[in-house]
Amino acid sequence: MLAASRDDTVDVDAVSSAVRSIAIEDDEARESRDADGGENDDGDDDDDEQTNADAGAKKKKKKKKKKKSGAGGGVKSTSVQYPGGKQTAPPSVPARELYPSGTYPVGEILPHHEHNLWRETDAEKREIERIEENSYNEARQCAEVHRQVRRYISEWVKPGMKYIDVCETLEDSVRKLIEERGLEAGVAFPTGCSKNHVAAHWTPNGGSESVIDKDDVIKFDFGVQVKGRIIDCAFTKTFNDMYDPLLKAVNEATETGIKSAGIDVRLCDIGEAIQEVMESHTVEIHGKEYQVKCCSNLNGHSIDPYRIHAGKSVPIVRGGVQTKMEEGEYYAIETFGSTGRGYVIEDGECSHYMKNYDVGHVPLRLPTAKRLLGVIDRNFGTLAFCKRYLDRIGQERYGMALKNLCDNGIIQPYPPLCDIKGSYVAQYEHTILLKPSSGVEVLTRGDDY
Amino acid sequence: MTRVVTRAGATTGRPTHCVVTGANTGIGLETARALARTYDVVTLACRDETRARAAMATIGADDLCDAELRFASLDLSSLASIEDFGRAMRAADEAIDAFVANAGVMALPTATRTRDGFETQVGVNHLGHYAAIGWVFPLIERAGRETGDARVVVVSSEAHRIASRGLRRDDLFGETRYGAWTQYGQSKLANVLFANELARRCEGRGVTVASLHPGAVDTELGRYLQPPDAEVKWWQKKLYNFIRKFLKTPEQGAATSVFLARDVERGVANGKYFSDCREKTPAKTCLDEDDALWLWNRSAELTGVAFDLERV
Numbered sequence: 001m002l003a004a005s006r007d008d009t010v011d012v013d014a015v016s017s018a019v020r021s022i023a024i025e026d027d028e029a030r031e032s033r034d035a036d037g038g039e040n041d042d043g044d045d046d047d048d049e050q051t052n053a054d055a056g057a058k059k060k061k062k063k064k065k066k067k068k069s070g071a072g073g074g075v076k077s078t079s080v081q082y083p084g085g086k087q088t089a090p091p092s093v094p095a096r097e098l099y100p101s102g103t104y105p106v107g108e109i110l111p112h113h114e115h116n117l118w119r120e121t122d123a124e125k126r127e128i129e130r131i132e133e134n135s136y137n138e139a140r141q142c143a144e145v146h147r148q149v150r151r152y153i154s155e156w157v158k159p160g161m162k163y164i165d166v167c168e169t170l171e172d173s174v175r176k177l178i179e180e181r182g183l184e185a186g187v188a189f190p191t192g193c194s195k196n197h198v199a200a201h202w203t204p205n206g207g208s209e210s211v212i213d214k215d216d217v218i219k220f221d222f223g224v225q226v227k228g229r230i231i232d233c234a235f236t237k238t239f240n241d242m243y244d245p246l247l248k249a250v251n252e253a254t255e256t257g258i259k260s261a262g263i264d265v266r267l268c269d270i271g272e273a274i275q276e277v278m279e280s281h282t283v284e285i286h287g288k289e290y291q292v293k294c295c296s297n298l299n300g301h302s303i304d305p306y307r308i309h310a311g312k313s314v315p316i317v318r319g320g321v322q323t324k325m326e327e328g329e330y331y332a333i334e335t336f337g338s339t340g341r342g343y344v345i346e347d348g349e350c351s352h353y354m355k356n357y358d359v360g361h362v363p364l365r366l367p368t369a370k371r372l373l374g375v376i377d378r379n380f381g382t383l384a385f386c387k388r389y390l391d392r393i394g395q396e397r398y399g400m401a402l403k404n405l406c407d408n409g410i411i412q413p414y415p416p417l418c419d420i421k422g423s424y425v426a427q428y429e430h431t432i433l434l435k436p437s438s439g440v441e442v443l444t445r446g447d448d449y
Numbered sequence: 450m451t452r453v454v455t456r457a458g459a460t461t462g463r464p465t466h467c468v469v470t471g472a473n474t475g476i477g478l479e480t481a482r483a484l485a486r487t488y489d490v491v492t493l494a495c496r497d498e499t500r501a502r503a504a505m506a507t508i509g510a511d512d513l514c515d516a517e518l519r520f521a522s523l524d525l526s527s528l529a530s531i532e533d534f535g536r537a538m539r540a541a542d543e544a545i546d547a548f549v550a551n552a553g554v555m556a557l558p559t560a561t562r563t564r565d566g567f568e569t570q571v572g573v574n575h576l577g578h579y580a581a582i583g584w585v586f587p588l589i590e591r592a593g594r595e596t597g598d599a600r601v602v603v604v605s606s607e608a609h610r611i612a613s614r615g616l617r618r619d620d621l622f623g624e625t626r627y628g629a630w631t632q633y634g635q636s637k638l639a640n641v642l643f644a645n646e647l648a649r650r651c652e653g654r655g656v657t658v659a660s661l662h663p664g665a666v667d668t669e670l671g672r673y674l675q676p677p678d679a680e681v682k683w684w685q686k687k688l689y690n691f692i693r694k695f696l697k698t699p700e701q702g703a704a705t706s707v708f709l710a711r712d713v714e715r716g717v718a719n720g721k722y723f724s725d726c727r728e729k730t731p732a733k734t735c736l737d738e739d740d741a742l743w744l745w746n747r748s749a750e751l752t753g754v755a756f757d758l759e760r761v
Contacts, residue, residue, distance in 0.1 A: 189450045200451040221450065232450065268486070301452040309452045319487040321712050334451055344453070352450070384450055417453060427451075 080151075091152050091173040095144050104140035108445035109438055113262045125327075125437040132328070135229060136441075139330070139433065142188075142224035142231035143443040145177040150220065150235060154448065159214035159239055164204040166212070167191045167388075170222060178224055183381050188223030188230040189308060190352050190386035194416060195219075199295055199336050199344045199425040201352045202416040206391045214239045217246075219427040225383065228305035232332040233444040234429035242285055246426050249281035249292045250337040251449055254428040257300070257314065257333045258442055263434050266322045270333075271315030278316070278337050285339060285424060293342030294335065295425065298417070303330040303431065306382050307357050327436045332429055340423025352414035353402070354384035359410050372401040373410060384414070464489035466543050466592075467710060470523060470581065471552025473500040475668030476604070478507065479703035480549055480710070485514035487711055488546065494523035494534060494581070495552075525552055525577025526563040528752060535584020544592035545585055547600040547710040550578040550640075555608075555670045560627040567751065568622035574636035576752055578603065579643055583754035593655030598715040601647060602706055603660040605640035607724070612638040615734040618743060639744055641722060641731050646741040648720030650758040659709045659718040664725065666702030667693055 079086055082098035095104070112119055119125045153170050170191050180186040194202035195216045204210055212218065221234035236247050256277040260270045274294065281292040300314030312323055316335045325331065336344075355376060364370045372395070376385070379393055390398055405411040419425050428449060433441045465488045472481040472493035485491045485508050495501035498520060505518045521537060524530035538545075553574045563572040582589070582601060592599035611634025617623075623632045644660035651658055708726040709718055722731040734740070742760070749755050 192450065223450070297453055299452045299454050308450050313452055313454050315454070322486075336451070414450070417451070429451075 087148055087152075089152055090156070090169055091148050092176045094179045095141055095148065095177050096179065098148075099141075099144070102137075104137055104144045106140060107143060107433075107441045107443040109435075110259065110440040110442065112439050113265070116263055119263070119437050120439075122437065128328075129435055129437040132436075135227075136433065136435075138226040139229045139231060139431075139443055142178065142226055142229060143233070143431070145174060145224045146222070146231055146233050146444055147446040148177060149173045149222075150233075151446070151448065153220065154235065154237055157212065157218075157237060159212050159216070161212050162204075162208075163193055163195075163210040163212060164206075164208050164388075167193055167203060170220070174222065174224055178226065182379075183228075183306075183383070185226045186224075187389075188225035188232065189354075189384035190222075190389065192221030192234065192352075193218050194221075194425075197340060197419045197421055197423045197425060198348070199298060199338070199417045199419055199427065201414045202348070203351045203386050203388070205349065205351050205387045217243055217424045217426060219425070221427065221429065223308070225306075228307075229330075230303050230306075230308055230383075231431045231444060232303060232308060232334075232429065233431055234334060234427050235449055236426040236428065243283075243424065243426070245281065245283040246285065246292060246337060246339070246424060247428075249278055249283065250335055250426040251428045252281075253278035253294070253316070253335040253337060254333060254430065257316070257335055258430055258432055258440070261314075261325060261331065261333060261432055261434070262440055263325060263327050265325050267312060267314055267325065268318065268320035268322050271320040272318040274316045274335050275318050278335060281337070283339065290339040292337040292339065295338050295417075295419065296343045298334070298336045298344060300331060300333045300335075300429070303332055308332075308354070308384060325434055327434055329434050331432050331434070333432055334427060334429030336425055336427050338419045338423055338425045340419035340425070342419070344417040344419050344425075346415040347418040348416040350413045350415040351386045351388075352384055353386065353406070353411050354414060355380065355382050356410060356412050357382050362408050362410050364404070364408065364410075366401060366404045368398070368401040369404040369408075372398050373405055376405075376411070463544070463595075464517075465546045466490040466492070467547035467549065468492045468494055468521070468538075468545055468585070469549040469551055470494045470525065470578065471496075473497065473504040475670065475699050476663050476666055476702040476706065477549075477551040478504050479699040480551060480706045481518075482508045482511060482514060483703055483707040484547070484549075484710060485511075485516035485518065488516050490517045490519065490543070492519045492521050492538075494521045496522075496524045498522060523581060525573045525581065526569060528565045528580060531577060531580045531584060531752075531754075534581060538585045538588060543588065544595060545588040545599065546592045546596065547602065548582060548585065548589055549602045549604070549706055549710050550582065551602075551604045551706060552577070553604065553636075553670065556629040556633050556674060558629055560623065560632075565752075568624075568627075568632060570632040570636045571622060571639060574633075575639035575643060576748055578640070579748040580752040580754040582647075583749075583752070583756050586756055586758075589656055590654060593651070597655035599656045600710050601644070601651075601656065601658040602709045603640050603644040603658070604663055604706060605644070605660040605722070606633075606637045607662045608634050609637035609641050609735060610634070610732045612734060613732070615737060616642065616740045616744060618740070618747075621747070638732075638734060641735040642737070642741040642744050643748070644722075645720050645735065646738075646745045647756075647758075649738075649741075650756070650760055651719070657716055657719045659713075659720070660722050660731075661705045661709060662722070662724040662729070663702040663705055664697040665695070666699055667696040668699055668702070 084098040084100045087093055157166050174187050178185045190203045194200050195218050218237045223230055223232045253274045257270055257274045260273040278292055278294045283290055294316045296317040302310040302312040304310035406413050430442050430444045467484050467488045469477055469481045471477040473495045481491055493501050501520045508514050523534040557569055561569045567576055589599045641660045644658050648658035705723050705726050721728050
């Protein structure tokens with residue numbers, strides 16, 4: 001099956017379905033293990049024909065399945081067979097070697113909404129899409145790296161580990177898989193691992209002693225980039241099935257957002273659809289009932305090359321702007337469900353920073369600030385970074401210089417975003433691509449979410 | 450990484466509230482309609498209740514607008530009516546997240562006076578709004594304190610360039626020589642000067658004040674261009690139909706107001722002049738801080754309404 005897809009590189013769909021069937025197969029195996037008590041391991045290598053056929057039907061079932069098995073599963077599923085071999089645990093084999101053809105699996109393609117169906121047959125739109133195929137492939141490479149890394153991390157991470165160790169393992173894996181080379185390929189932004197009431201933008205700073213607790217709700221939000229093409233994708237990890245309804249609510253909301261997205265769709269309509277689904281859920285946590293609320297001031301966003309937060313925001317509540325999505329745009333669709341008040345404020349020690357995209361030349365007085373800005377320009381450009389990344393490239397005692405850059409408006413700090421203490425926030429996020437002809441591609445779709 | 454966009458009211462949990470003057474027709478109606486999609490409460494401050502109710506019915510029929518619509522009686526040509534409006538708003542005691550000063554009259558052929566003896570164009574377009582905003586300013590300021598994002602949007606016009614010699618301090622009401630368009634120019638210049646002065650005084654209070662040019666829009670504003678008793682000639686109709694093709698529709702005209710009242714990032718637009726949703730440099734006369742200060746004090750004298758705002 002895999003050989004076939006390797007030969008047939010023109011038909012990208014074949015590759016995608018083949019790869020998707022790996023996932024399905026793996027799930028199949030898992031399912032049968034569950035059913036038969038482990039008798040029928042790896043039994044169905046050959047019936048991918050059939051699994052392909054009802055892939056659609058399996059989708060829903062699959063998702064639920066994963067969550068259950070994800071919580072207690074071992075690390076055995078990392079031994080998935082890719083066209084070019086197997087991935088190690090922790091991941092270290094570059095994605096390029098696992099896909100020797102250089103063509104990476106296509107994400108899930110959602111057909112256009114009805115009024116856009118003409119695009120599927122329109123010669124011009126198909127041509128535009130063919131021309132762009134190379135850049136899509138780069139994005140797919142990032143997405144594949146994201147899938148492989150998160151597959152390992154979500155099964156390996158356990159209570160008692162230090163946040164900083166988890167983050168560094170994760171980032172090292174990403175760097176190896178994407179074969180980091182300066183600004184051309186690497187980590188796109190700091191690994192968010194915000195826990196509980198912290199919704200986003202928290203990552204341990206150097207020397208942090210924070211340890212994962214068994215009741216933590218951790219949002220792993222990390223990104224991969226090749227030539228500035230950023231993939232932004234996140235999931236929530238818990239070790240207690242009490243949180244499963246919350247995760248389910250948020251995942252459903254994100255899926256709703258993805259389904260409503262499309263060319264010419266108004267951003268406000270997406271926000272409204274997301275809110276409706278999210279707030280239809282109630283969850284019971286520590287014996288108390290909550291209605292899940294959207295974090296109203298958090299947004300998805302369009303992504304441009306080397307610019308994680310490009311022009312447009314995708315709200316997750318009603319009342320957004322009526323700007324429309326357009327052909328060829330990349331979007332991070334992310335939703336946050338909270339048991340708190342449903343909006344976040346900046347609080348706590350800052351770790352995330354990013355150079356303002358629009359800033360021109362600003363004269364600086366402080367020599368250390370000048371020097372630091374040079375370092376940032378060379379290493380991160382307009383990509384986000386955190387203090388650990390500065391430590392990693394050998395910077396020391398940069399606190400004053402960094403503050404000076406922030407005061408001058410060159411660097412923007414992104415402090416942690418928190419709901420009220422004692423609340424729990426969950427997040428799911430995918431990167432989607434609005435293709436001119438074939439539909440919406442959910443680049444980061446995996447068998448897990 | 451996620452993006453944070455904080456919208457008015459989002460951090461307080463209370464319903465968001467905006468006020469649009471002259472919202473019964475034209476740009477005001479379209480502005481109110483667009484804002485009713487995002488704000489929770491929209492107050493239409495109009496002179497004529499029946500026409501306002503009709504406008505509310507139009508907006509209510511739009512199924513995207515689920516805001517609560519309210520009517521407030523406000524006749525900008527009468528200080529007494531403005532005072533009633535102000536007292537009613539203060540009594541309701543709800544913070545105002547956005548105030549769109551949209552109502553206006555244009556090019557009255559002869560000099561007329563408001564009930565308080567002001568020349569109508571300057572009286573309604575500027576002094577009326579000065580007094581109305583003055584009355585409700587504590588509510589706007591409160592929204593600014595709560596969310597850091599209250600907005601005052603003053604609809605001016607490119608016609609402010611007519612007043613190329615600047616504000617006529619000695620003859621604000623055109624008493625020595627009345628010119629329909631001269632006075633309109635004066636009133637629109639006064640709008641920009643007022644917005645700029647208010648913006649300067651609101652610095653650091655979480656209130657953003659901006660003025661704008663809506664464009665040449667096909668609305669009722671041209672109602673005085675044709676003498677009411679004169680017969681409409683056939684060629685006038687033809688000409689008008691031809692000109693209409695080059696005018697903006699009210700929806701298009703409302704775009705900049707809506708952009709400033711809702712979409713633009715907070716604080717960015719403070720003290721600036723916009724046209725077609727973009728910042729534009731107004732005439733030099735608008736940047737005269739002395740004139741702005743003089744107008745501010747003179748308006749306070751004439752209307753008897755004072756803002757509790759020191760010039761920073």
